[in-house]
Amino acid sequence: MKQVKNSLATTRTAQSRASTDDRTAAYRSALMLLAGLAVAALIGFASAQVLAAGTDSTSSSSGSSYKVSNPSKAMRMATSLISAEKYADALVQLENEVAADPKNADAWNLTGFASRKLGDYSRSEKAYDTALAINPKHAGALEYKGELYLTLNNLAGAEEMLGRLKANCSFNCNELKALRKAINLYKQAN
Template sequence: MNIKSLTIALSTTGFLLSASGPSLAASSGGDNSWGNNSNSDLKTAIKLIKDKKYSDAQPLLQKTIKADPDNADAYNMLGYSQRKLGNKDVALSYYNKALDLNPRHRGANEYLGQLYLELNKPAKAKERLEVLDKSCTFGCDEYTSLKEAIEAYEKAQ
């Protein structure tokens, strides 16, 4: 295989991997066993969050964590829903817990960066962007989204 063919193959693989992840940046990018009950609750919670029913998602996310205390995706979505409810300190703690479990968690890094922008801490948001840059070998939606948010924040200043 020549260099051009290898580059195309790798680019296609990166695109397919980024296109197949769960919505709302819930994915850690790692291995998940989506068949068990805690992940069924997580999927239902993500659907509720997509419908902006953040409070309704909370019990399902808590149930997920009770069944699977190391579920970084659930902590990330708890952080996201708490941030959307205006509970920024609570969101911060959930994002940090997700990153304690998986420091390269793409969703938690993006959403924590978004939270830092809301808290007027753009330097910290840029730190999250750097982590995403290293984690997203072929680029990823989380990197692009946070980068655009940082650019919009800076433009508004």
């Protein structure tokens, strides 16, 4: 009887160790999976931040966050150059892009952005108008055209762009927030 009890105790101890080992292995696997997902999320976030200058997705007036889906080599170069504030060099890449894909609203928007930063307001407005003709709801072009209007002291034009953004991009819209802030700062300064 004592042998049976010892045998049962040994079996239970072994089962307990196996169960603990299984739980530990499952716990480690779960931690590794979570760590892998966290790294993947960080890489995705960093990649989105590298592609820059107010495209149809997310953007800000400072040109801080940009996202272009499936960018060409010229677009990747242009966004990198814009991030480095090399606007004239970016325009060369953007000219190549719009020649290859004249319906690329993102490329036209970035052309407007780079032109505005260089002080070529006429070219900037034409580029924004082209982007908006292709995609009338292009949030980046609406925001940046509003900022152009503020640069040209056209508050009514900026407020019109703000109204269009409100109609098209109200929930968690960085472009709307950025243009609203720019208009408020403009009003305070003038």
